[in-house]
Amino acid sequence: MANHSIAHNVYVPYLEKKGILSWLLSTDHKRIGIMYLVSISFFFLVAGVIALLMRLELLTPAADFVQPHTYNVLFTLHGSLMVFFFVVPGLAASFGNFLIPLMIGAPDVAFPKLNLGSYWIYLLGTLIVLLALMKPADTGWTYYTPYSATTDTDVVLITLGVFVLGFSSILTGLNFIVTIHKMRAPGMTWHRLPLFIWASYATAVLQLLATPVVGITLLLLIAERTLGVGFFDPAKGGDPILFQNFFWFYSHPAVYIMIIPAMGVISEIIPVFARKPIFGYKAIAYSSLGIAFISFLVWAHHMFTSGISSLAATIFSFLTFLVAIPTAIKVFNWTATLYKGSIHLHSSMLYALGFIFLFTIGGLTGLFLGALAADIHLHDTYFVVAHMHYVMIGGTVMGFFGALHFWYPKWFGKMFNEMVAKIAWFLVFVGFNVTFFPQFFLGVQGMPRRYATYPAEFESLMSLSTYGSWILGLGVLIMTVNLIAGLFNGEKAPQNPYNSLSLEWQVPSPPPHENFDEIPHVTDWTYGYGKKKEPEA
Amino acid sequence: MERPSVEHSHVHHMDPAVEYSSSKFGMWLFLGTEILLFGGLFAAYAIFRAKYPEMFFEQHKELNREMGAVNTCILIFSSLTMAMGVTAIKRGKQKLTAILLLVTIICGLGFGVVKYFEYGAKFAHHIYPDTSIFFSLYFMMTGLHMLHVFIGLVILAVMLVLTLKGKFTSKYNTPIEVGGLYWHLVDLIWIYLFPLLYLIG
Ligand code: HEM
Ligand SMILES: [Cu+2]
Numbered sequence: 001m002a003n004h005s006i007a008h009n010v011y012v013p014y015l016e017k018k019g020i021l022s023w024l025l026s027t028d029h030k031r032i033g034i035m036y037l038v039s040i041s042f043f044f045l046v047a048g049v050i051a052l053l054m055r056l057e058l059l060t061p062a063a064d065f066v067q068p069h070t071y072n073v074l075f076t077l078h079g080s081l082m083v084f085f086f087v088v089p090g091l092a093a094s095f096g097n098f099l100i101p102l103m104i105g106a107p108d109v110a111f112p113k114l115n116l117g118s119y120w121i122y123l124l125g126t127l128i129v130l131l132a133l134m135k136p137a138d139t140g141w142t143y144y145t146p147y148s149a150t151t152d153t154d155v156v157l158i159t160l161g162v163f164v165l166g167f168s169s170i171l172t173g174l175n176f177i178v179t180i181h182k183m184r185a186p187g188m189t190w191h192r193l194p195l196f197i198w199a200s201y202a203t204a205v206l207q208l209l210a211t212p213v214v215g216i217t218l219l220l221l222i223a224e225r226t227l228g229v230g231f232f233d234p235a236k237g238g239d240p241i242l243f244q245n246f247f248w249f250y251s252h253p254a255v256y257i258m259i260i261p262a263m264g265v266i267s268e269i270i271p272v273f274a275r276k277p278i279f280g281y282k283a284i285a286y287s288s289l290g291i292a293f294i295s296f297l298v299w300a301h302h303m304f305t306s307g308i309s310s311l312a313a314t315i316f317s318f319l320t321f322l323v324a325i326p327t328a329i330k331v332f333n334w335t336a337t338l339y340k341g342s343i344h345l346h347s348s349m350l351y352a353l354g355f356i357f358l359f360t361i362g363g364l365t366g367l368f369l370g371a372l373a374a375d376i377h378l379h380d381t382y383f384v385v386a387h388m389h390y391v392m393i394g395g396t397v398m399g400f401f402g403a404l405h406f407w408y409p410k411w412f413g414k415m416f417n418e419m420v421a422k423i424a425w426f427l428v429f430v431g432f433n434v435t436f437f438p439q440f441f442l443g444v445q446g447m448p449r450r451y452a453t454y455p456a457e458f459e460s461l462m463s464l465s466t467y468g469s470w471i472l473g474l475g476v477l478i479m480t481v482n483l484i485a486g487l488f489n490g491e492k493a494p495q496n497p498y499n500s501l502s503l504e505w506q507v508p509s510p511p512p513h514e515n516f517d518e519i520p521h522v523t524d525w526t527y528g529y530g531k532k533k534e535p536e537a
Numbered sequence: 538m539e540r541p542s543v544e545h546s547h548v549h550h551m552d553p554a555v556e557y558s559s560s561k562f563g564m565w566l567f568l569g570t571e572i573l574l575f576g577g578l579f580a581a582y583a584i585f586r587a588k589y590p591e592m593f594f595e596q597h598k599e600l601n602r603e604m605g606a607v608n609t610c611i612l613i614f615s616s617l618t619m620a621m622g623v624t625a626i627k628r629g630k631q632k633l634t635a636i637l638l639l640v641t642i643i644c645g646l647g648f649g650v651v652k653y654f655e656y657g658a659k660f661a662h663h664i665y666p667d668t669s670i671f672f673s674l675y676f677m678m679t680g681l682h683m684l685h686v687f688i689g690l691v692i693l694a695v696m697l698v699l700t701l702k703g704k705f706t707s708k709y710n711t712p713i714e715v716g717g718l719y720w721h722l723v724d725l726i727w728i729y730l731f732p733l734l735y736l737i738g
Binding site for chain 2: 175178181182183208209217219220223228237239
């Protein structure tokens with residue numbers, strides 16, 4: 001680092017330095033991005049295996065594989081790991097770290113050391129949660145009081161772990177906001193920014209505004225268990241619903257922390273493989289901020305059945321429908337971009353199309369849950385499980401897989417086997433629908449969630465869902481093997497395999513240490529495919 | 538295929554002006570999240586105070602106003618010395634800065650000592666965090682604030698050592714200024730806590 005004139009023009013791939021410490025002490029945003037990528041992928045796979053075990057239990061009506069208590073522990077772990085260890089940090093921290101400086105033409109993020117610190121804090125959080133496995137919690141990932149205040153499993157450690165992760169998330173978001181404000185290359189105006197950057201920006205704002213609230217909520221729960229504070233305990237004059245209010249004030253916006261980065265990814269992939277300028281650039285950019293804003297007004301739709309006043313419920317129901325508007329704007333603009341495009345079905349494009357399809361189903365079924373009358377019936381049934389997975393897997397995970405396949409050559413300088421990637425996509429897509437589509441019917445028929453056993457009448461749909469999970473699992477397995485194999489025997493990746501216009505493709509794959517030999521001077525927006533036209537001021 | 542045309546310029550590193558404004562911006566954002574963290578407690582306070590006005594009124598008499606007032610003065614004074622420290626280093630007066638930082642630290646420690654006696658007195662009267670909702674709030678709010686005082690003290694101590702080592706000059710003093718912002722926040726939050734808890738009614 002000392003002598004920068006030497007670094008000039010000398011090609012230093014960031015992958016070259018060896019040894020675990022060279023990683024754990026690196027402040028290079030690309031390496032930190034890789035560390036996040038490896039960590040979150042690990043938790044995704046672990047939580048995925050737990051999911052397969054749960055589905056295995058649900059193959060038959062009786063509790064023949066695990067007992068109900070174990071099942072409770074499993075869904076708590078599955079939900080907690082998926083949400084707090086995979087999707088929330090997920091795309092934002094891994095791809096955000098890797099891409100933001102590259103896409104805006106900066107040598108690194110604004111605070112490289114703080115960035116490394118955020119990763120350490122993430123590690124610390126994971127260590128705490130490992131400790132919590134000695135007596136794993138059985139509360140569900142929402143840790144609702146009063147049960148979470150009284151169960152004798154180890155709620156304190158797991159919530160402490162999540163609290164620590166929250167800190168990491170706040171610091172990452174803060175770093176990204178400052179980076180996007182202060183580090184853009186000359187000429188990279190706000191209206192020339194790639195849409196992934198807009199999405200990361202909106203996500204970071206959400207991280208900063210919402211995470212402290214869940215932080216204090218979890219601290220209060222910990223104080224409740226350790227000091228006997230009574231905020232959530234009716235016996236002491238507290239209010240158990242208060243926990244739910246606080247919790248969802250974070251967790252509903254958190255849903256968008258999970259999904260907005262994926263939307264950003266889709267907005268990058270589609271114009272490249274439709275070879276058309278993105279349609280409605282500004283509408284997509286600002287709708288991210290719109291979603292971020294509205295998401296704060298709707299938390300109580302998780303509590304229609306928890307005893308809030310019917311006036312409040314009606315208002316929140318109405319507000320919930322508002323979120324559909326900016327979301328629909330995006331879906332409309334993506335479809336319009338595809339229209340009459342010369343579409344190339346690269347594996348990442350397949351994931352992007354999968355995203356649009358599945359996320360639309362997830363979103364539309366969300367409207368049922370946002371509608372008061374329907375929610376009373378569907379609350380805490382498999383309908384919710386299906387909706388949630390359509391949004392989270394159909395949305396975040398499809399976006400994540402799409403991003404993996406799209407930027408893989410840039411991350412690692414290697415190519416994977418495209419044919420195998422397509423087969424894996426097909427299995428994931430089919431397996432996913434076979435797993436979760438039947439659950440909408442299960443929910444409507446009244447099958448409640450979070451039970452290890454169920455009445456015999458549900459057996460055919462339930463076991464269908466379990467078979468689907470095997471196809472899905474196989475797809476993810478093949479995808480993982482394919483991507484890992486590419487690292488070892490893949491061909492060397494060209495600098496710009498898809499003839500992309502955005503900045504990250506204008507540097508070698510993988511990018512050199514400080515990204516750009518010289519800071520670029522940007523003179524046009526990113527999406528001038530076919531016709532080169534900047535959107536009017 | 539058209540590409541964004543890439544002209545070349547030779548800025549490689551964050552120039553000091555950008556670094557300065559980035560650090561300040563980053564700290565302001567962080568202070569925002571700290572306020573939101575306390576915001577949860579303030580919301581709980583508002584809810585329970587509306588629910589149990591008599592409890593709040595009766596039990597707040599148990600708190601020691603004098604000690605609270607002394608601590609308020611200490612913190613306000615320390616904010617002043619902190620601000621003077623920032624001005625001093627901007628004028629390049631390293632020695633004066635070190636002295637002012639030291640005074641600020643002593644004030645912070647003094648605040649902790651007073652709190653120690655206050656908590657001690659509460660425990661002696663068998664008042665604990667689980668005594669009532671009011672005292673739950675009292676201990677959570679002042680406890681979380683105390684934690685922030687400690688963090689602030691650690692930051693100030695590091696600044697003091699670096700100042701003594703001559704790391705800061707009239708040109709480069711961003712960390713002191715940013716650390717100072719944090720200390721002002723600690724002071725500000727206390728200024729809200731004091732009337733809410735000690736001066737109800
Ligand atoms: C790999 C495929 C997956 C399968 C087969 C699967 C399966 C399941 C099952 C069986 C449940 C328990 C339902 C119940 O008893 O209420 C569940 C709950 C849940 N899943 Fe998944 N899941 C998968 C992926 C994911 C992903 C990717 C996420 C997050 C992004 C996720 C988030 C959740 C959450 C938050 C819950 C609720 C846990 C709770 O009730 O506390 N799942 N999943
Ligand atoms: Cu919600």
